[in-house]
Amino acid sequence: MSGAPPENRQPWRVFHATGAAPEGPPDPLPEPPPWRRFRGGPALPTPPDDEAAARRRLGHVDPVPQLDEETIDVVNAALVLRRPLLVTGPPGVGKSTLAYLISRELGLGRVLEWNIVSRTALRDGLYAYDAIGRAQAIGTWRAGLRAALEPEGNARGDDGQAPLTLGDFITLGSLGTALLPYDRPRVLLVDELDKSDIDLPNDLLHVLENGSYDIPELVRDAAESACVHISDPGLHAVVRHGRVECREFPVVVITSNGEREFPAAFRRRCLPLEMRSPTREQLLTMVQSHFRALPSHAEVLVDHFITRAQSGGTHSLDQLLNAVQLTTNGEFEVDGPGRRLIEVLLRDLSKGR
Structure with missing residues (x-):
């Protein structure tokens, strides 16, 4: 099978899923x-x-x-x-x-x-075409043109402007x-x-x-x-x-x-x-990317989220981020009175309430 020698072949991957923006001019695509x-x-x-x-x-x-x-x-x-x-x-x-x-x-x-x-x-x-808007614009322009033809009207009519183009x-x-x-x-x-x-x-x-x-x-x-x-x-x-x-x-x-x-x-x-459900490591990486660092209780909440997701139903990554956000506010306690609120945030979305 013909082709370039392995040592001369360019890497075929251009996307590595880091989400990091290029530091200089982006690399060309294949x-x-x-x-x-x-x-x-x-x-x-x-x-x-x-x-x-x-x-x-x-x-x-x-x-x-x-x-x-x-x-x-x-x-x-x-x-x-x-x-x-x-x-x-x-x-x-x-x-x-x-x-x-x-x-x-x-x-x-x-x-x-x-x-x-x-x-x-x-x-x-x-595309969208605003036919009504065009008809109104043409009507306005014609009214200005008629006014320009009247003896006491504006000599240029409608500021001398032509109707808008299509x-x-x-x-x-x-x-x-x-x-x-x-x-x-x-x-x-x-x-x-x-x-x-x-x-x-x-x-x-x-x-x-x-x-x-x-x-x-x-x-x-x-x-x-x-x-x-x-x-x-x-x-x-x-x-x-x-x-x-x-x-x-x-x-x-x-x-x-x-x-x-x-x-x-x-x-x-x-x-x-x-796309499958993210692994524990991917969830922790996602949380860290949004908060710059892992907040307290983040690992506990990730484990709780995984447990609930594996038990069935529908769960969204937004729910996890919302729960983590609460732990960064003041004296909110995951294991105290706030536990009920965490349960509400991580509820099964398929149940409709």
Whole structure:
């Protein structure tokens, strides 16, 4: 079997699950396979990080792997193959946090979130067109123009401004923004896809395969290009001929609580990743990353959390963090009167109360 000598091969892993931001320019990602190369352009720079959002999810991480080796390998395979990750596991296990871990470690900028509900349609993720707002703006402009034609009216009318362009009334959604031609891939979190309408996974197939989509309103417009709003606050992008095509396929993290099965055609385009409950060591690392150091009673609470989780039901990592936080406040006593409150915080969420 041909190939470079082992001593000349580069490490295939670019993600190590530490969540530590790169100290200098981020390392380049491996070249995509020929069938996952796209030709969108011109290239857009990576937007700034949202460090506040990342810190809420990850805390102040140390360069220590927070995931097991098997999980790290699957994530790296998705990065190399430019395929979405379909992440399953019980609620509260940290599925959506994975997107922030990848983004911070690889220096890929602000995470784009698309939160799915039963009414979500594909277009909601791609773009929104404010037709009513445009009609009102045109009406206002025409009223100003008529006033300018009256003898005592304003000679310029509406401050001499032309009506707003079509692009001013189009905003790209999280999925639509992720597919812009960035020079490095964006990270897109599609959260709880199993809550969607039955048709949404099938509707996603074309977009995930081709890395592109059309905006019909702009395709029909006479202008060659349009400057539109995007999901990043205060930023815009130019869309040419009504078509958006990525340059680097985004890192897509799709989460599911396992409430339904997805079509085989959809699953074929994704890499499956089942996230298991964290080990004791991983839980302690997570607590330390949020609190900078292990607070008192942290190990006791972690052991109590594990015991309750192993007994069945649904438990979230947020419950553990809330319980640890209480122990850092004043004279709160875990083994005293506060024990009942700890039990409430670590209750089984599946019981509905």
